[in-house]
Amino acid sequence: MRLFLLFLIVPLIEIALFIQIGGAIGLFATLAIVILTAVLGTALVRSQGLAVMNQVRGSFEELSDPTEPLAHGAMILFSGALLLTPGFFTDAIGFALLVPGIRGSVYRAIRSRINVQSFEYGARAQPRDDGIIDAEYEDLDAPEPKGPSGWTRH
Numbered sequence: 178m179r180l181f182l183l184f185l186i187v188p189l190i191e192i193a194l195f196i197q198i199g200g201a202i203g204l205f206a207t208l209a210i211v212i213l214t215a216v217l218g219t220a221l222v223r224s225q226g227l228a229v230m231n232q233v234r235g236s237f238e239e240l241s242d243p244t245e246p247l248a249h250g251a252m253i254l255f256s257g258a259l260l261l262t263p264g265f266f267t268d269a270i271g272f273a274l275l276v277p278g279i280r281g282s283v284y285r286a287i288r289s290r291i292n293v294q295s296f297e298y299g300a301r302a303q304p305r306d307d308g309i310i311d312a313e314y315e316d317l318d319a320p321e322p323k324g325p326s327g328w329t330r331h
Contacts (some may be wrong), residue, residue, distance in 0.1 A: 191264035214268045218260025248284045282326050
Protein backbone atom coordinates (compact mmCIF):
# COMPACT_ATOMS: atom_id res chain seq x y z
CA MET A 178 0.00 0.00 0.00
CA ARG A 179 2.89 2.35 0.76
CA LEU A 180 4.37 1.82 -2.69
CA PHE A 181 1.01 2.56 -4.30
CA LEU A 182 0.74 5.80 -2.33
CA LEU A 183 4.28 6.73 -3.32
CA PHE A 184 3.50 6.21 -7.02
CA LEU A 185 0.36 8.28 -6.58
CA ILE A 186 1.71 11.15 -4.48
CA VAL A 187 5.08 11.79 -6.17
CA PRO A 188 3.60 12.56 -9.63
CA LEU A 189 1.00 14.83 -8.02
CA ILE A 190 3.77 16.73 -6.23
CA GLU A 191 5.74 16.99 -9.49
CA ILE A 192 2.73 18.28 -11.43
CA ALA A 193 1.98 20.88 -8.74
CA LEU A 194 5.60 22.03 -8.72
CA PHE A 195 5.71 22.25 -12.53
CA ILE A 196 2.57 24.40 -12.51
CA GLN A 197 3.83 26.68 -9.72
CA ILE A 198 7.41 27.08 -11.00
CA GLY A 199 6.37 27.25 -14.65
CA GLY A 200 3.88 29.99 -13.80
CA ALA A 201 6.53 31.94 -11.91
CA ILE A 202 9.50 31.70 -14.33
CA GLY A 203 7.90 30.59 -17.60
CA LEU A 204 7.83 27.45 -19.71
CA PHE A 205 11.25 27.65 -21.37
CA ALA A 206 13.10 28.49 -18.16
CA THR A 207 11.36 25.57 -16.46
CA LEU A 208 12.33 23.17 -19.24
CA ALA A 209 15.90 24.50 -19.22
CA ILE A 210 16.17 23.83 -15.48
CA VAL A 211 14.87 20.28 -15.92
CA ILE A 212 17.40 19.57 -18.69
CA LEU A 213 20.23 21.25 -16.78
CA THR A 214 19.57 19.21 -13.64
CA ALA A 215 19.59 15.99 -15.68
CA VAL A 216 22.95 16.86 -17.28
CA LEU A 217 24.52 18.10 -14.04
CA GLY A 218 23.13 15.14 -12.12
CA THR A 219 24.56 12.67 -14.64
CA ALA A 220 28.02 14.21 -14.29
CA LEU A 221 27.85 14.17 -10.48
CA VAL A 222 26.54 10.60 -10.38
CA ARG A 223 29.38 9.48 -12.63
CA SER A 224 32.12 11.12 -10.58
CA GLN A 225 30.74 10.02 -7.21
CA GLY A 226 29.98 6.56 -8.55
CA LEU A 227 33.59 6.10 -9.62
CA ALA A 228 34.79 7.26 -6.20
CA VAL A 229 32.50 4.78 -4.43
CA MET A 230 33.58 1.98 -6.78
CA ASN A 231 37.17 2.67 -5.72
CA GLN A 232 36.07 2.44 -2.06
CA VAL A 233 34.35 -0.90 -2.74
CA ARG A 234 37.43 -2.20 -4.51
CA GLY A 235 39.60 -1.02 -1.62
CA SER A 236 37.40 -2.76 0.94
CA PHE A 237 37.68 -6.00 -1.03
CA GLU A 238 41.46 -5.65 -1.22
CA GLU A 239 41.70 -4.95 2.52
CA LEU A 240 39.22 -7.74 3.30
CA SER A 241 37.04 -5.29 5.24
CA ASP A 242 33.25 -5.06 5.33
CA PRO A 243 32.05 -3.61 1.98
CA THR A 244 28.49 -2.99 3.20
CA GLU A 245 28.71 0.79 3.58
CA PRO A 246 30.41 1.52 0.23
CA LEU A 247 27.94 -0.81 -1.51
CA ALA A 248 25.02 0.99 0.16
CA HIS A 249 26.46 4.34 -0.91
CA GLY A 250 26.79 3.00 -4.45
CA ALA A 251 23.15 1.89 -4.44
CA MET A 252 22.05 5.30 -3.20
CA ILE A 253 24.10 7.04 -5.89
CA LEU A 254 22.52 4.79 -8.51
CA PHE A 255 19.06 5.62 -7.14
CA SER A 256 19.88 9.33 -7.13
CA GLY A 257 20.90 9.04 -10.79
CA ALA A 258 17.52 7.55 -11.63
CA LEU A 259 15.79 10.34 -9.73
CA LEU A 260 17.85 13.03 -11.45
CA LEU A 261 17.04 11.64 -14.90
CA THR A 262 13.33 11.66 -14.04
CA PRO A 263 11.90 15.05 -15.02
CA GLY A 264 10.70 16.94 -11.98
CA PHE A 265 11.75 19.25 -9.21
CA PHE A 266 10.82 17.02 -6.27
CA THR A 267 12.71 14.00 -7.61
CA ASP A 268 15.67 16.24 -8.47
CA ALA A 269 15.75 17.58 -4.92
CA ILE A 270 15.82 14.05 -3.49
CA GLY A 271 18.38 12.96 -6.10
CA PHE A 272 20.73 15.85 -5.34
CA ALA A 273 20.27 15.27 -1.60
CA LEU A 274 21.40 11.65 -2.01
CA LEU A 275 24.58 12.89 -3.71
CA VAL A 276 25.64 14.62 -0.49
CA PRO A 277 27.87 12.13 1.39
CA GLY A 278 26.62 13.28 4.82
CA ILE A 279 23.00 12.67 3.88
CA ARG A 280 23.88 9.27 2.40
CA GLY A 281 25.65 8.44 5.67
CA SER A 282 22.57 9.41 7.68
CA VAL A 283 20.31 7.33 5.43
CA TYR A 284 22.71 4.39 5.72
CA ARG A 285 22.77 4.62 9.53
CA ALA A 286 18.97 4.86 9.67
CA ILE A 287 18.56 1.79 7.46
CA ARG A 288 21.28 -0.11 9.29
CA SER A 289 19.63 0.53 12.66
CA ARG A 290 16.46 -1.19 11.39
CA ILE A 291 18.27 -4.30 10.12
CA ASN A 292 19.40 -7.06 12.45
CA VAL A 293 22.21 -9.20 11.02
CA GLN A 294 22.28 -12.61 12.71
CA SER A 295 25.61 -13.78 11.32
CA PHE A 296 28.14 -12.56 8.82
CA GLU A 297 31.05 -14.40 7.24
CA TYR A 298 33.46 -12.81 4.87
CA GLY A 299 35.74 -14.86 2.67
CA ALA A 300 34.74 -18.18 4.20
CA ARG A 301 35.49 -21.16 2.02
CA ALA A 302 33.19 -24.13 1.74
CA GLN A 303 34.58 -27.16 3.52
CA PRO A 304 34.43 -30.42 1.57
CA ARG A 305 32.13 -33.06 3.05
CA ASP A 306 33.67 -36.42 3.86
CA ASP A 307 30.77 -38.85 3.71
CA GLY A 308 32.82 -41.75 2.30
CA ILE A 309 31.46 -41.39 -1.24
CA ILE A 310 33.88 -40.71 -4.05
CA ASP A 311 32.38 -39.64 -7.35
CA ALA A 312 34.73 -40.63 -10.15
CA GLU A 313 35.05 -42.40 -13.49
CA TYR A 314 37.42 -45.31 -13.86
CA GLU A 315 38.72 -47.81 -16.38
CA ASP A 316 39.69 -51.32 -15.34
CA LEU A 317 43.20 -51.82 -16.75
CA ASP A 318 43.31 -55.55 -15.83
CA ALA A 319 40.15 -56.44 -17.79
CA PRO A 320 40.69 -58.27 -21.12
CA GLU A 321 40.12 -56.29 -24.32
CA PRO A 322 36.77 -57.19 -25.93
CA LYS A 323 37.04 -59.08 -29.24
CA GLY A 324 34.44 -58.46 -31.94
CA PRO A 325 30.99 -57.02 -31.42
CA SER A 326 29.68 -56.59 -27.94
CA GLY A 327 26.62 -58.72 -28.43
CA TRP A 328 24.26 -55.82 -27.94
CA THR A 329 23.93 -55.31 -31.67
CA ARG A 330 22.78 -58.84 -32.61
CA HIS A 331 19.30 -59.23 -34.03
